[in-house]
Amino acid sequence: MLNWRSNLYKTTGLNPFIWAILFILPFYYIFRTSTRAHTAVGIGLILLFFISYVLVFITKGWKVYIWSGLQIAISIAMTVLFGFVYFSLLLTFVIGNIVSKKGFITLYVIHLTITIIIIDYAIIIKNPVVISQLPFVMICLIMVILLPISNYNRNKNEQLQGQLNDANKRISELVKLEERQRIARDLHDTLGQKLSLIGLKSDLALKLMNKDSAQSMVEMKEVRQTARNALKEVRQIVTQMRGARLTEEIARIQQMLRTARIELIVEGDLEPKCLSLMNENVLCMCLKEAVTNVVKHSEASVCTITIKPDRLALVVIVEDNGIGMSQQATYSNGSGLIGMKERLEFINGSLELSEGPGTALVITIPNTQPREKA
Structure with missing residues (x-):
């Protein structure tokens, strides 16, 4: 079990020193009604209960049940x-x-049963102390029924929350590790090949400089072009690391549709306030895939992208006036709808497909936090 001081405060909300003061209360009953021998017995029981109460919070395993059983006997x-x-x-x-669930149930049943029996016994023999405070005794019995279950459930929830936080941290570390490995692979594949090619062509140009200056010039031009290509690919990698933004993706979509001679109509706010970078990146990938399908398969002349912010989600509709999916023989095989659904399910989003005169994709992206009502 946890440190007894922190656990006392955590489970009851009371400082452990306040609990120490509460242990003074039974002395009132002892000195009021007992003989000297009974007083000595009572003091010994109180001190033993106090010691076992502390020990139960600082021990582990089977010893916890021994000290708990001793406290029940003292009670x-x-x-x-x-x-x-x-x-x-x-x-x-x-x-x-x-x-332990079994240990909790066992001690709970034993303690509740014994508490009911000893209260009934005190009432049957008409113990004046118990009879005089019977309403408080009944309240105590109700708390004996409810408090252990409440504390047990709260501790379990805190334990599960701690495990969830640890799992999220591990997932975060794994994501970082995977991202580092991906960046390393991309840089190796991009720069490694290009730099090796630049080195070979530079050596060849040096060798040809005196023998064939024209060919040497051709090799140097290829070196320059290879260096430019490498720089372009590095910039692409850096752009992907930054993550796609909706405004940038819409600009690329507009350029793509203009090349395909398809009119683009955009409705709604292009800068959503409640989307995380990851959710916005997933949305951009889905929009890119959806518009690519429009260009390749729809035979449409107009494509409309409607962005509808909601309190809990962002709804994006990609609609065209093309021939519809039912007439697209290759659309179901190469459309990438399965990939879009998988990406959206990863962030608890959804994808719906509807057909009319054309095709409409409804993409729902959950907000990171609810939007405030106007």
Whole structure:
């Protein structure tokens, strides 16, 4: 179990020193009703309960159940001898911190059963102390029923939340590692080949400089072109690392459709406020795939992209006035709809397809945070 001080505060909201003050209460019952011998027994039971209460929070394994069982026995003795039933209330916090489900259920049932029996016994023998405070005893019994379950569920939820946070951290580290490996592969494939080619052609140009100056010039021009291509590819890699933005993607789409002689109509805000960079990147990839399908298969003259922000999601509709999917023989095989769905499912988005005079794709991207109402 956790450190006893932090666990006491975490599970009850009370400082452990306040709990120490609460242990003074049973002395009132002892000194009011007992003989000297009973007083000595009562003091010993209280001190033993206090010691075991601390030990149960600093020990682990089977020892936890030993100290818990000792506290239950002390609670029985205090109720029978002095009419003090409130140790059973303190025990609820101990039981609620049991990690094992079987151990929790076992201690909970034993403690609840014994508490009910000793309260009934005190009522049957008409213990004046218990009878005089019967409403508080009933409240104590209700708390004995509810508090252990409440504390157990709260601790389980906190444990699961901690495990979830650890898993998210591991996933984040794995994503970073995978991204580093991808960048390393891209740079190796891009620069490694190009730089090797530049080195070979430079050596060849040096050798040909005195023998065949014209051919040497041709090789140097190829070196220059290779260097430009390498620089272009490096810029592309850097652009992909930055992630695609919606405004930039719309500009590229507009250029693509203009080349295909398809009119583009864009409706809505191109700078959504509640999308994370990852969700916006996924949206851009889906738009690129959808517009590519329009160009290749739809035979459309107009393509409309409608952006509809919502409180919980961003809805983007890509619609054309083409021939529709039912008449596109190759569309189902090469459209990339499965890839788009997989990307969207990864971020809890969705993709819907509808047909009319043309084809309409409805892309739903969840917001990172809800939009505020106007």
